[in-house]
Amino acid sequence: MKKRALNILPENSRPPAEILADMQAAKSTDTAWKEGKTWTLQYFIDEEHNELLKAAQNLYFSENYINPFLFKSILKMEKEVVGMAADLLHGDENTVGTMTSGGTESVLLAMYACREWAKKHRPSIKTPEIVAPRTIHPAFDKAAHYFGLSLRKAKVHENMAANVAAMEQLITKNTILLAASAPSFAHGILDPIPAIGQLAEKHNLLFHVDACVGGFMLPWVERLGENLPEWDFRVPSVTSMSCDLHKFGFAAKGASIVLYRNTQLFENQIFINTEYSGGIFATASLLGTRPGGTIAAAWAGFQHLGQAGYLKNAREMLAAFDQLRAGIEALPELQIIGEPCMNMLAFFTKNNQPDIYAVADFMEEKGWVVDRQQLPPSIHLTVFPYNIPVIPNYLVNLEAAVAWANAHPEASGEGNAALYGIMARIPLRGMVKENVRKVFVGAYANGNESGTSDFAEQKQATPRWMGWLSRLLAWWKN
Numbered sequence: 463m464k465k466r467a468l469n470i471l472p473e474n475s476r477p478p479a480e481i482l483a484d485m486q487a488a489k490s491t492d493t494a495w496k497e498g499k500t501w502t503l504q505y506f507i508d509e510e511h512n513e514l515l516k517a518a519q520n521l522y523f524s525e526n527y528i529n530p531f532l533f534k535s536i537l538k539m540e541k542e543v544v545g546m547a548a549d550l551l552h553g554d555e556n557t558v559g560t561m562t563s564g565g566t567e568s569v570l571l572a573m574y575a576c577r578e579w580a581k582k583h584r585p586s587i588k589t590p591e592i593v594a595p596r597t598i599h600p601a602f603d604k605a606a607h608y609f610g611l612s613l614r615k616a617k618v619h620e621n622m623a624a625n626v627a628a629m630e631q632l633i634t635k636n637t638i639l640l641a642a643s644a645p646s647f648a649h650g651i652l653d654p655i656p657a658i659g660q661l662a663e664k665h666n667l668l669f670h671v672d673a674c675v676g677g678f679m680l681p682w683v684e685r686l687g688e689n690l691p692e693w694d695f696r697v698p699s700v701t702s703m704s705c706d707l708h709k710f711g712f713a714a715k716g717a718s719i720v721l722y723r724n725t726q727l728f729e730n731q732i733f734i735n736t737e738y739s740g741g742i743f744a745t746a747s748l749l750g751t752r753p754g755g756t757i758a759a760a761w762a763g764f765q766h767l768g769q770a771g772y773l774k775n776a777r778e779m780l781a782a783f784d785q786l787r788a789g790i791e792a793l794p795e796l797q798i799i800g801e802p803c804m805n806m807l808a809f810f811t812k813n814n815q816p817d818i819y820a821v822a823d824f825m826e827e828k829g830w831v832v833d834r835q836q837l838p839p840s841i842h843l844t845v846f847p848y849n850i851p852v853i854p855n856y857l858v859n860l861e862a863a864v865a866w867a868n869a870h871p872e873a874s875g876e877g878n879a880a881l882y883g884i885m886a887r888i889p890l891r892g893m894v895k896e897n898v899r900k901v902f903v904g905a906y907a908n909g910n911e912s913g914t915s916d917f918a919e920q921k922q923a924t925p926r927w928m929g930w931l932s933r934l935l936a937w938w939k940n
């Protein structure tokens with residue numbers, strides 16, 4: 463006989479205060495990012511800004527924006543937010559797009575619209591191909607996977623910027639689109655958008671610039687005097703862009719923008735079903751039922767910060783970033799990857815001496831949340847306002863971490879360093895994939911209610927052979 467499901471809806475109603483107290487208690491074990499221990503993912507300015515976002519979101523808490531024509535005030539805000547973003551990204555009066563639930567949806571929709579465009583304009587192509595540098599965000603792999611596209615990834619230069627010649631070699635008669643990052647999330651490296659734009663022009667291709675993380679930061683970097691190569695609609699062959707409001711737009715979570723140079727490309731994003739018994743069904747983006755609150759919050763956030771507010775925050779984050787960067791560069795074992803174009807970077811240890819993952823373990827022991835990367839093994843840091851006060855402390859710990867890892871070469875075969883080392887360096891990617899799948903299924907499946915299926919939890923279980931394998935792989939990859 464089937465057993466009952468483990469979670470059962472409470473039989474009776476409970477008082478709100480009690481429910482919220484339970485939630486507060488549960489939340490206290492989550493990552494304490496406001497203390498500045500994390501260096502990624504948590505985009506936040508201050509409480510005043512957040513309170514405004516919440517109030518604006520609450521104002522439209524109940525509205526279902528599935529039908530934009532029922533809520534003209536939301537449609538107006540969405541158009542204004544999209545328009546202001548288009549202006550920042552040097553679009554013109556023809557630039558058009560929508561808000562979405564996030565960067566992933568923006569990329570999915572752009573890839574979908576380009577595919578539909580290709581169906582009309584290049585009907586002989588069966589499987590349309592996208593060419594991108596291998597540093598492109600996984601949202602493009604997801605789009606290719608979901609929409610039956612082929613994503614061909616080009617090798618990149620040692621400084622992690624797109625290699626235009628390598629991209630050109632991957633172009634075939636089935637290629638419809640080039641994609642590149644402004645900048646890449648992992649390393650903060652701006653791809654050479656003008657040169658890739660020329661390539662798109664030469665081969666008559668669409669060109670998407672993924673400015674999910676840079677779209678609301680690079681405009682201020684430029685205004686503060688940095689001389690960046692053009693990275694947006696100023697490059698004439700750029701046909702679409704994505705930029706996340708919920709990153710450096712400092713909006714509420716669930717907000718991004720997809721932009722097109724003109725309506726001919728954009729119209730392909732609209733989904734229409736004329737046969738549904740519920741009436742003519744059409745949506746501008748991926749979702750059906752759609753919150754209006756995130757749009758309201760984004761609009762309110764723009765009004766609150768204004769250009770002056772974004773500039774002030776950018777100036778502070780960039781000054782702190784320079785301090786962090788100088789501190790890392792002062793340690794001879796460490797090297798920053800390429801030339802970061804904004805307040806995010808990745809660094810590794812030269813020739814992996816000492817092992818970067820051993821450095822990571824030491825930092826974790828000191829309470830830092832460490833963003834370990836691979837290909838090459840490295841550590842990622844983005845500077846947010848709440849990180850600014852802890853930078854001196856981070857650098858003191860980092861210096862100690864390098865010294866400790868130097869003195870303990872065996873550490874690369876122990877604990878998390880061994881685990882991450884194997885995952886990053888082992889050529890059997892299918893095996894890694896299946897392990898990650900198990901971790902995720904384990905996190906959601908019953909019988910693991912603590913939710914501690916993080917890789918870190920496997921630490922104690924790291925067997926000896928894993929340590930040997932890890933050190934062997936690290937040596938071999940050098």
Ligand SMILES: *Cc1c(COP(=O)(O)O)cnc(C)c1O
Pocket residue numbers: 564565566567569599601643645646647672673674675706718
């Ligand atoms: C964050 C990011 C994405 C995906 O955005 P989500 O909001 O996480 O879905 C895509 N591309 C780049 C460059 C990003 O930084």
